[in-house]
Amino acid sequence: MNNVTYEKVNLNQNLPAFIRYVGKENFDTAKYSYIPPHWHRSIEITFVTEGKVAGVINGKSINVKSGEFIFVNSGDVHEIEKYPDQPSGAVILILSYEFIKKLYPNIDNIRLDIMKSNFKKDRLREIFLEMKEFCLHPKELDYIKVNSYIYEILYILLSNCIISKERDYTKNYFKYREKQKEILTYISENYKEELTLERISKHFYMSNEYFSRKFREWFGITYKAYLSNFRLHKAYEDIINSEVNIQDIAIFHGFSNVKSFINLFKKKYKMTPLKYRQYLKESKNDIKMGKKEQQ
Incomplete structure (x- = not known):
């Protein structure tokens, strides 16, 4: 599809990823947060550390509470919303598509399901809490440790969470995904008009x-x-x-x-x-x- 824009992910320095924590310890979610529907080629994982957030992924509504993950595959249309006046916190990790593609060239032919029963969530929770500290209290050499976490996260995902697109509940979604992106792009480029x-x-x-x-x-x-x-x-x-x-x-x-x-x-x-x-x-x-x- 030509001329379709999507969210450009700005990576953290020295990391093949974007990492950010938003919560009561900083001012980012002081009152209300809403990220409208968008898509990018990168893989996005959000770990909710406090409270709850809502969202929509490929038209399917989600409500995620503390201790749980939000997982967005490459190309998925998604939006996230924090409830007003309700404390919440989350660690957001967006893994560079180019980085993943280099390590795992077959990434375009698979999808990942974070809800699989044998998924090592406890280890991921530990990692994301460590990355929260990295975001709140960064030290000079922390990027070396965080890089090792990024590799470990990708290894866990690719070892435990691969599913075939044919079995994915969003099978019908792929049929219309390009049209969805065209519509969202058209709105973003023309929303100021009538x-x-x-x-x-x-x-x-x-x-x-x-x-x-x-x-x-x-x-x-x-x-x-x-x-x-x-x-x-x-x-x-x-x-x-x-x-x-x-x-x-x-x-x-x-x-x-x-x-x-x-x-x-x-x-x-x-x-x-x-x-x-x-x-x-x-x-x-x-x-x-x-x-x-x-x-």
Whole structure:
């Protein structure tokens, strides 16, 4: 498929992977987090260390609690959401596709199932907790140890979790995966415009009814709700990282008016965008003051 964009994974320095911890020990998940549907060639493993998170993988809803994993195969369309006002933490590991391909050239012809009964989850939990410490308290030579963990993780997966695509519950998904990626790419490139159901259905040569039905089947959400959430996700970055006027942010990201944007934002974050921006500033100042007092 040509001209299809996907999430580019920026690797950690000296590692063939992206590793990040988000939780109460840092400010990344202070209030609410939502990663809209996307895909990449890399393999993604998330270990939930506290609380719970929800998500959708290939149209199948998941709810994962502390001590459990979220596993995303190469090319899978997935989204992750943290519940508002509920503490949670997770270690996210994204293994470079190029790194895996070099070590295991047959990676494109297999899929991995983390739920297999003989899967060595206890050892993986130990590794991910070690990587949490690496993220929170990095030391100069830690990357050497983490590299060894990455190799061990890949060995465990390839030794215990391979399944054939023919037996995979997502067999029918592969038939439509390219179309799903085209739709998500089209939305990401045009979400600022008046992207009505009629317009997008016509673009993909579908009736409104058929497009709506397939979209919900594939992504576990209505098209209207997805588009609103995607716009909100994009606008959120400007709320927390800029001083741009709230109305300008709303219009720039495709909302028909500032009132609809504020109402959706308040429904998600339990306060208006302006109050939320102020809340984050005050929280960051409190953290800085706390660190100074500890010094």
